[in-house]
Amino acid sequence: MDPRLSVLEKRLSGVRRIIAFASAKGGVGKSICSTVSALLLSRDHRVGLLDLDLQGASDHLILGKNPSLPEEDGGIIPPALFPNLSFMGVSLFSGNEPVPLRGQDTTNAIVELLSVTIWKKLDFLVIDMPPGIGEEVLDLIRFIERLEYIVINTPSPLSESVVDRLIKILKLSDARILGIMENMAGMDGSERNGSKMLAERNGIDFIGKVHFIPGLDGMVGNVDTLLESAFANELKIITERIKAADL
């Protein structure tokens, strides 16, 4: 018997809301949107950020932090990388080394992170999801029923199709989808309507869009610049909607 499963809920009991940025499609901005959203929310809330992309951990790079082993105090203490923002992810343990994992290892790592991390009282726990519809998605569905999903799409028929598949799986399990957001809007030179239509087709809210911001990659690692960017400015509208959507 795996004793860890019995404490997952208890470990998250001090967390008011849990928001996952998901997509199934890679490279749509899950990491940068979740990380900058966590920073934005932390201006007036207590926020945790959990990087659940174990094989492609990126949030520490966006935050410009060199990960180091966390403190222990009756459990693992997620380091407070910024005021009001504590962080947990494999990068604390692996730095930028490759983390090759098969599915069973991924499940084990997720269960371990959820069962030994001692989050303080939090208003929001923001989760950065990996691409795919594998262990991470399926395990969060079975372990954290009250999770609220922001589904990210880009103006691309490939993204639309893959995102549509994730939505089907989330709906099958009655997951709470806060809304679909479009990232990199205008990237293809036109203002398409794909994400809005995707939302409508699936009976989900369209929660807003963020444009493609040339030069954003140059700001990665510099939180102050990121927070002053047009990217953060547009994303703020979405984080405000997240706050307002209190279920």
Next chain:
Amino acid sequence: MDPRLSVLEKRLSGVRRIIAFASAKGGVGKSICSTVSALLLSRDHRVGLLDLDLQGASDHLILGKNPSLPEEDGGIIPPALFPNLSFMGVSLFSGNEPVPLRGQDTTNAIVELLSVTIWKKLDFLVIDMPPGIGEEVLDLIRFIERLEYIVINTPSPLSESVVDRLIKILKLSDARILGIMENMAGMDGSERNGSKMLAERNGIDFIGKVHFIPGLDGMVGNVDTLLESAFANELKIITERIKAADL
């Protein structure tokens, strides 16, 4: 005992070279680069295309084909979707339905596809890889030693870091890396040098770059337009290098 493992090599014995487009980072263009490369190579070679992104299958969308169940003749016959281009992937069986798989299922599906597909004599089998360093990457390493990798990077520090991790894993297993290619060059407004430096740092060839082509997404599904695009034009230089790199 799994009898399928004993025939993997035999099933690929009529294939001269096997080229995987890999990255570990999502959204860098693995699908569109591998699919259009397969089309380009098929102009004067017999080519197979294997979509190994089981959870985010996209190649059929790029090719503009509505998948339908394949024919059987002593095995599964990959349909010849275009002259000289035969195709295999889960989309033949699942269409655009979601394919939620845990790791053990992914390995089983890969082994099945490799052991029952009857490829004709091929000059190239092009494999489109999913993001991550999970089953797909680890299983190909153990099953197809002679695989040659094209590693795709974009001008992004996040991509660079994740790609660097994949390269470490490939090098650990003495995999043959044909080279690193940069996709979406110039996307951030500047012509950075990241991919070249990444190649140098790892002692790998830099095999060329393809610029970010606004409007490319609008061509998805239309093979004629894709093949006439600046994207295909630039990619052609890389496919010529692949042909020349005959090991």
Next chain:
Amino acid sequence: MHELALADAVIDAVEKNLGGRDPSSVKRVLVMLGELQNIDLEIFEHGLKTLLEGKAIDYRVFSIEIEEAAFLCNNCGESWKLSEQSEIDEEEREAIHFLPEMAHVYMSCPNCGSRDFTLESGRGVSIAEIEFDMIPK
């Protein structure tokens, strides 16, 4: 029918697991056919027979058993059998026969509707046992 590719794999696997023994010393091979893959037993047996022509392994050493397909839901813990699964149309069944993992596309837990379940048994072809003659030939 793709039975031939699977029969071929079974023979190849037996040949690769002789451990230096003579092929004629194979006395019994127990092959399990997973119910999910829906293999046509006659065609599979015919395939074995055809492929074994001219080889020192007698096709009569092969015993074939059908393995019942059983599922366990990762989401709610429900377990069920293929025979208890409802509503798979012919084309879906055909897709699953090609690639048993397509069960996750077309089947759901009868209790909670989840597609996140484990194939506990009866997936596809496996070799359960190979017996050899004691006296080396």
Next chain:
Amino acid sequence: MHELALADAVIDAVEKNLGGRDPSSVKRVLVMLGELQNIDLEIFEHGLKTLLEGKAIDYRVFSIEIEEAAFLCNNCGESWKLSEQSEIDEEEREAIHFLPEMAHVYMSCPNCGSRDFTLESGRGVSIAEIEFDMIPK
């Protein structure tokens, strides 16, 4: 030290698996501590004791055994034990103690160098057995 979080999980799991019985009826709990996680036995036992204060479960019902860590290479089939693994420095060992899956970051197959291996046993904390008094209290 994060032993307390794990001890807490063990107690929670026992309490959730009483099946309606009285907590005082728990006679024996066999806890396996995986060698890979490198748990401090004394701190873990002390954690159990502290957390059980005021509860009807006696801390003496807990038997704790260390489970040897064993690995199987998916690439070449080699199997080995943690004691045979070389060259893990202290910080790497510390990382693995936090998250045993970090073995795939800092350990390699001693035969082929691959990081694609299976943790066959000795990963972390598990409950092997819970025994109850026969006569309900």
